[in-house]
Amino acid sequence: MKVFVTRKIPQVGLDLLAQAGHMVEVSELDRPLTRDELKQKVSGVEAILSQLTDKIDEEILDAAGKQLKVVANYAVGYDNINLKDAETRRVLITNTPDVLTDAVADQAFALMMAAARRIAESDRFARAGKYTGWQPFLLLGQDVFGKTLGIVGLGRIGSALAKRAAKGFSMRILYHDQKPNAELDAEIGSKNVEMDELLKTSDFISVHVPLLDSTRHLFSTKQFEMMKKTAVFVNTSRGPVVDEAALLEALKKGDIFGAGIDVWEFEPKLTAGLSELPNIVITPHTASATIEARNNMSKVAAENIIAALKGEVPPNLVKLV
Ligand code: GLV
Ligand code: GLV
Numbered sequence: 001m002k003v004f005v006t007r008k009i010p011q012v013g014l015d016l017l018a019q020a021g022h023m024v025e026v027s028e029l030d031r032p033l034t035r036d037e038l039k040q041k042v043s044g045v046e047a048i049l050s051q052l053t054d055k056i057d058e059e060i061l062d063a064a065g066k067q068l069k070v071v072a073n074y075a076v077g078y079d080n081i082n083l084k085d086a087e088t089r090r091v092l093i094t095n096t097p098d099v100l101t102d103a104v105a106d107q108a109f110a111l112m113m114a115a116a117r118r119i120a121e122s123d124r125f126a127r128a129g130k131y132t133g134w135q136p137f138l139l140l141g142q143d144v145f146g147k148t149l150g151i152v153g154l155g156r157i158g159s160a161l162a163k164r165a166a167k168g169f170s171m172r173i174l175y176h177d178q179k180p181n182a183e184l185d186a187e188i189g190s191k192n193v194e195m196d197e198l199l200k201t202s203d204f205i206s207v208h209v210p211l212l213d214s215t216r217h218l219f220s221t222k223q224f225e226m227m228k229k230t231a232v233f234v235n236t237s238r239g240p241v242v243d244e245a246a247l248l249e250a251l252k253k254g255d256i257f258g259a260g261i262d263v264w265e266f267e268p269k270l271t272a273g274l275s276e277l278p279n280i281v282i283t284p285h286t287a288s289a290t291i292e293a294r295n296n297m298s299k300v301a302a303e304n305i306i307a308a309l310k311g312e313v314p315p316n317l318v319k320l321v
Contacts, residue, residue, distance in 0.1 A: 001046035001309050006033055006054050009074055013049075013298030020306045022047075039063035046070070047305045052077060058085040070308035072301040073318075076100055076157075076288075077238060079211040083320045093318040094304035097156060099296035100288035105160035107287035108206050108236045111260025112149075114281040115232045116142040116204070118258070121278045142203070142230055142257060144169055150202030151175040152195070152218070153209035153237070154184070161206055162190055174198050199226040204234065211238035219243060224250035231256045236287045239263040244271040251277050262287045 003017055005026040017024045025041070027033060032053040033041065042048055042064040050056055052075040061068060070092040073081060078095050086093050114120055118141045125131065125139065149165045151158045154177040165171040166188035173190035175181075180192040199205065205227065209215045219233070220243035227233065233256055235242050244265040250256050258279040264270055267285060274280060288294065304314040 002044060003047040003049060003305060004041050004045045005049040006038065006041070007031075007051050009049070009301070010295045010298040012295050013300075013302030016299060016302040017305060020309075022305075022309065035059070042068070046309055047072065049074060049301050049305065050080070051075070052080050055080055056086070057082040058089075061085055061089050061091055070094065070305055070314065072304045072308075072314075074297055074301050076104075077210060078318055079238060081318075083318065087320050092308050092314060094301070094308070094314045094316045095318055096297040096300045096304075097316060099300050100293045101156045101160050103290045103293035104157045104236055104287040105164060106290075107262055107283070108157070108161050108208075108234055108260075109164050111234045111236065111262065111281055111283070112204050112206065112232060113144060115234070115258035115260040115279070116144050118279075120281045142232060144171075144204070146170045146172075147203035148172045148174060148201060150198040150205045152198065152205065152207045153177060154179075154181055154190075154192075155208055157236070158206070158208035159184055161208070163188060165204075166190065171204075174202055196226065199223055200228070202231065203228065204232050206234040207237045207241055209237055209241060211240055215241050217241070217243045219247070221246040221249065224255045227256050229254060229257065233259040234261070235259075236262040239265040239267055244274065247271075247280075248273050248277070251279050 001022050003022045003024045007027050014024055038054060038060055042060060044065055046067055046069050048071045050071055050073050056071055068091050072094045076095050076097045078093060081093055083093060118139050122139050149171045151162055154175040162173045166173050173188060174193050175190055176195045176198045177192060184190050218241050224246060247259060248271055251259060260281040262283045263285055304316050307314040
């Protein structure tokens with residue numbers, strides 16, 4: 001059957017699809033396709049292997065045609081896909097959870113460390129030739145070891161971050177989630193608390209929620225004002241979960257100490273003024289960008305397509321809730 005891959009991904013998954021006997025076309029353009037290009041390319045295919053930069057809605061699904069069985073997103077998040085439109089057309093949606101959990105948790109930890117210890121700022125300072133010798137007050141940051149980490153959204157990635165922080169850095173773990181995790185609580189002494197308590201008492205706050213109507217601008221002026229002035233805020237989830245203008249103000253006014261963001265509200269554009277601030281570390285949506293994670297995401301996306309085209313339930317079927 002025909003599979004269209006909207007952008008080049010690691011070869012392993014493409015090989016699996018070919019070995020399963022499918023006809024695979026990979027977009028030759030090393031950029032996101034326009035709506036028109038996407039509509040044209042998906043016409044007549046049974047499966048689409050999509051990127052989080054592809055908006056998949058009724059227009060694209062209808063352009064594909066009634067034979068379309070599955071859209072396999074090359075990401076754990078799937079806010080780029082309209083699940084209702086897919087369900088109405090009986091198109092299965094899959095994602096790539098688990099295989100990127102550790103990579104993203106590592107990056108969240110790296111951003112915490114980088115913002116707390118002013119690593120990027122120190123690097124810029126050193127490269128600019130500003131170092132004149134050891135100084136008692138040069139680039140002072142915040143301790144990480146033994147501090148309190150507040151995790152908003154304790155799914156796979158949030159839990160993986162919690163374990164790193166508790167076991168490696170003796171941090172006290174607070175979290176806010178609809179579901180408490182008794183097993184994790186027993187293992188590392190974590191505690192599910194109200195959002196306000198988490199915001200007021202955490203030294204580090206890391207966000208791990210999906211982008212939903214209910215999580216859009218979950219962090220805005222009010223939330224930043226509730227945080228400690230010494231707090232470090234980290235976002236590796238989705239940009240629009242944070243009101244970026246409010247984050248800019250909070251960093252400027254000193255409502256918080258620093259921030260590390262891997263996802264931006266208006267990707268690929270950064271809110272004006274953010275890049276001039278010394279106390280934010282910015283990575284370009286690369287939290288899952290390890291060689292291992294990306295190879296595994298390719299494999300998992302292919303396995304989801306192969307199962308769906310056999311008429312089986314794919315391993316990572318996303319359900320409409
Ligand atoms: C990346 O943001 C992903 O959802 O996999
Ligand atoms: C999100 O989907 C996660 O894996 O935490």
